[in-house]
Amino acid sequence: MSNIDKKIQSNLDLKLFGLTLDRALRVSLLTQLTGALRNLLHESQGFSGTRLPATRILAQELLVSRTTVVGAYDQLISEGYLRTEIGGGTFVADQLPHLVEPVKKTATQPEPLQAWIPFHSGVPDQTLFPYRSWSKHIERAWGRPHNDLLGRPDPFGWYPLRHAISTHLSVWRKLDCRPEQVLITSGASEAFEIIFRGLLGPKPTAAIEDPGWPIMRDVIGAVGASVQPIRIDDQGLDPMQIADPVSVAIVTPSRQYPTGIPMPLSRRMALLKWAEQRNALILEDDYDSEFRYQGHPLPTLSGLDNLERSIYLGSFSKLLSPALRLGYLVLPERLLSLAKAHLSRFGSRASLVPQPALATFMEGGEFAVHLRRMRRTYAKRQSHLISELAGCSDFLDISPDPSGMHICAPLLPKFSNEITDTAIVDAARKEGLHLRALSSHCVLPNPPQGLILGFAAFDEGMLSEATKRMRQMLLRQF
Numbered sequence: 001m002s003n004i005d006k007k008i009q010s011n012l013d014l015k016l017f018g019l020t021l022d023r024a025l026r027v028s029l030l031t032q033l034t035g036a037l038r039n040l041l042h043e044s045q046g047f048s049g050t051r052l053p054a055t056r057i058l059a060q061e062l063l064v065s066r067t068t069v070v071g072a073y074d075q076l077i078s079e080g081y082l083r084t085e086i087g088g089g090t091f092v093a094d095q096l097p098h099l100v101e102p103v104k105k106t107a108t109q110p111e112p113l114q115a116w117i118p119f120h121s122g123v124p125d126q127t128l129f130p131y132r133s134w135s136k137h138i139e140r141a142w143g144r145p146h147n148d149l150l151g152r153p154d155p156f157g158w159y160p161l162r163h164a165i166s167t168h169l170s171v172w173r174k175l176d177c178r179p180e181q182v183l184i185t186s187g188a189s190e191a192f193e194i195i196f197r198g199l200l201g202p203k204p205t206a207a208i209e210d211p212g213w214p215i216m217r218d219v220i221g222a223v224g225a226s227v228q229p230i231r232i233d234d235q236g237l238d239p240m241q242i243a244d245p246v247s248v249a250i251v252t253p254s255r256q257y258p259t260g261i262p263m264p265l266s267r268r269m270a271l272l273k274w275a276e277q278r279n280a281l282i283l284e285d286d287y288d289s290e291f292r293y294q295g296h297p298l299p300t301l302s303g304l305d306n307l308e309r310s311i312y313l314g315s316f317s318k319l320l321s322p323a324l325r326l327g328y329l330v331l332p333e334r335l336l337s338l339a340k341a342h343l344s345r346f347g348s349r350a351s352l353v354p355q356p357a358l359a360t361f362m363e364g365g366e367f368a369v370h371l372r373r374m375r376r377t378y379a380k381r382q383s384h385l386i387s388e389l390a391g392c393s394d395f396l397d398i399s400p401d402p403s404g405m406h407i408c409a410p411l412l413p414k415f416s417n418e419i420t421d422t423a424i425v426d427a428a429r430k431e432g433l434h435l436r437a438l439s440s441h442c443v444l445p446n447p448p449q450g451l452i453l454g455f456a457a458f459d460e461g462m463l464s465e466a467t468k469r470m471r472q473m474l475l476r477q478f
Contacts, residue, residue: 005050012050012092015040017061029064034072041081047092052082054089118466120434121258121406121454122288126321128377133366137357149356155343157184157328158355164362165314165328172290172371174299175330177307183329183339186349188285189219191313191329195283196223198342199311199335200247206283207242207249211441211448213257213285216250229443232256236263239274248281249274253301254289258441258452259408260401268301275309282310288318290371291456292403293379307332316358318405319371324354378405378456381463385455388467395419395474396451405456408438411449419478421449431473433466 019036021029041047052058055069062069073090076082083093116123141149149158156162162182169175185191196204206220210229220227230241236256242249249271253263263271275282284301292298302310307330315327327350331339361367382400385407389398396409411421421437428435438450455463 008046008050012044012047013053015044016053016058019062021062021064030068030071033062033064033068034075037072037076038079038081041076041092041096048094048096050092051088052090052092116457117432117434118458118462119406119453119455120457121436121452122318123454123457124318124321124374124405125377125457125459126323128374129321130366130370134357134361137360138354140360141356142353146356149352153348153352155340155348156180156182157348157350158352158359160363161355161359162328164359164367166330168362168367169300169312169314169330172368173286173303175303175307175312177312177330181307181331181333181336183331184348184350184355185327185329186325186351187317187327188216188313188315190349191327192216192219193223194329194339194342195248195311196220196225197346199331199338200225200281204247205245207237207246209237209251209256210444211258211438212250212252214441216285217443231442231444232259232261234261235267236261237271238267239271242274244278246278246280248283250283250285251301252285252287254286254298255401255404257285257287258406258436258438260404260406262298263301268304271301272305272309275305280309283313284310285313287315288405289403290319291375291378291405293375293382294402302330311335319374320358320367324358326350326354326358374456381455381458381460382407384460385453385463385467388464389453391467391471392474395478406452406454409451409453410438411451415478421451424451424474424478427473427477428470431469433470433473435470 016037019033019040021032021036023029025032052073053061055066055073059066059069073082077084077090081093081096082090084090159179161184163179165182166177166179169177183194185194196206203224203226205226205228207228207230208217208220210231212229217227228243228246230237232238236253237249237251239249251263251271253268253271255262271282274280282301282305286300289298300312302312309332311332312330313327314330316324317327329339358367386398386400389396389409392398392409395412395415397412398407398409401407411419411424421439425435425437425440436452438452439447441452442448458466
């Protein structure tokens with residue numbers, strides 16, 4: 001050992017033998033010694049590779065049991081501060097954890113998320129959300145949480161929220177149900193998974209509307225089910241067109257997505273009769289029907305059925321904010337046990353955090369006030385958009401819609417052989433506009449041609465400017 005090594009060894013021994021342990025403290029001698037050794041290695045530089053005194057010798061110097069020293073050494077070995085050599089003793093690690101050179105990572109700026117731009121559809125105006133009131137509900141719920149919030153959560157969701165939803169549906173949608181029939185989900189995707197994996201038989205086939213919601217087709221395919229698309233007519237989906245072996249029909253009867261066509265009572269009754277005769281289910285997707293601008297919201301198909309063969313699907317993404325990631329199912333009584341069995345295996349993905357806040361938000365009447373406010377705002381925006389689109393009447397069939405957050409404007413027949421809705425969408429994208437082609441919602445041949453224009457998230461000024469740019473683009477390119 002060189003003179004320098006001897007000096008380092010001597011310095012370490014002096015520091016170790018000079019450690020002070022206090023038996024009067026409530027902290028054990030083992031914990032005190034482990035902490036003191038760790039601090040010594042943190043504060044001192046240059047002890048890497050130096051041998052520590054034998055446990056018997058250090059125990060004698062510090063007037064503690066050898067077991068205490070062995071325990072402290074073992075703990076620091078497990079943390080990487082010390083190492084052992086068979087027959088050689090215990091040494092300070094060559095690279096102490098706090099001295100290892102950190103891995104340098106190049107900081108990169110994430111790409112900014114694209115803001116919603118006209119005419120994104122299905123997006124609420126989140127600047128009008130009552131954030132101050134909402135924050136109070138969150139604080140009230142979790143500042144002093146109810147004991148039930150801290151226990152094992154109900155896989156069907158927070159019961160007071162389920163009760164508030166059942167009350168809301170009875171008043172707004174004429175759908176009477178018990179809170180026990182309401183199942184809180186993280187959104188439509190989870191709802192479809194529960195239905196197709198937990199409530200239907202193996203490899204089910206679903207009849208779907210064409211045009212319809214493209215994401216729904218992807219989700220259904222992902223769970224191993226098949227789809228039977230059916231081209232809608234001016235009354236929605238015709239049950240006479242459904243062929244075996246369909247076990248569930250997915251419809252948007254209050255406002256067909258994306259065309260906006262309401263399903264008349266006669267067609268609804270025919271669909272319910274089909275479900276009874278085929279022992280099938282109907283999934284009613286009621287995605288934005290609370291926003292009705294003429295008269296009261298239409299009664300639900302599930303209400304006509306008394307939830308015998310129908311499942312009702314609702315969401316708060318369009319009513320409040322997509323950030324909540326909350327939706328719900330209302331199930332027939334006979335399917336509750338199947339849903340519970342499914343959730344017992346796979347669990348629920350709906351976050352519990354916003355549920356008690358949303359419950360009190362609804363119970364206190366603030367949710368109804370918010371809906372009425374949004375309904376007035378969106379009605380004005382739709383009316384404004386319709387008037388601004390008058391300059392595009394050479395290309396589009398423009399007419400008001402009694403409800404919803406977007407309008408569907410078919411291309412005039414005289415242009416059917418000259419331009420397509422997808423060509424217009426591509427041209428609009430270059431102008432900084434977001435349109436959706438009606439044909440992109442279809443899977444069957446010879447799709448209808450039209451544009452889907454969302455208006456809910458944009459004020460009148462934005463809608464005027466965007467419509468002007470769209471009209472100039474149409475006149476310039478088509």
